[in-house]
Structures are given as C-alpha cells and as structure tokens.
Amino acid sequence: MDKVFIQGLSIQTTIGFYAWEKEIKQTLIIDLEMGWNTQLAAENDELNKTLDYADISETIATFANNNPVDLLETLAERLANYLMAEYQIPWLKLRIAKPTAVHNAHAVGVEIERGKTF
C-alpha cells in the first residue's frame, strides 16, 4: 500500500484534562500516515489526484484549535474521523505526542490506526 505522510508536525493548541491546561496553549507533535494509491497522481503529475500534505497539515492545526478537548485520545479519534471523511482516506495511522506533559519523558501520547488497508 502506498502512503502519504506527515512527520513531526508541530502545532500549538488548547488540550488537557486539568483546569490550568484550558487557559494555555501547548505543543503537540503529530505524525500521520495515510493510505493512498499514489500512482493516480504520478500518471499525469497531478496534485489534485493525491492527498495534499500541505493542505492537510493546515487542516489538522485548524481542527485542533476549533475543537478543544481534555484527552489526546479524544482529539485523535475525532481528528481521524474528520480527516477520513473530508479527504476520503481509506486507512490512516495517527500519532499525537505531548512533549511537555511528563517532565522526565521525551514525549507521551497516543497512536491509533483506523480504516482498512487495501
């Protein structure tokens, strides 16, 4: 299966369970792999036949900022659903890391895989 990916996308957003977290923005690092037949775009060198990683990167930041939640799990689930519906993505793996959450860990976070491989 071919993939289009975004690695290490850094966004600033409101996220967290505790009251103090709802008053600030924190950094999230997002890795996204999306199943896609990249031959469709390659045939005639056409951007509109593939997943535009630049466009999707902006969508992710906008979605996170418009949908503040407590848990990374909730953001991951809602974001995955949104991206799959908006871009007709059949399969994706989404990892969201919160690098500042645990002071003696490099990063903590969640990874989910949704949809069917082809």
Ligand SMILES: Nc1nc2c(c(=O)[nH]1)N=C([C@H](O)[C@@H](O)CO)CN2
């Ligand atoms: N599995 C999770 N554990 C925790 C989360 C989370 O989103 N998923 N969130 C928090 C707090 O918001 C934390 O990041 C504050 O430092 C704690 N555990």
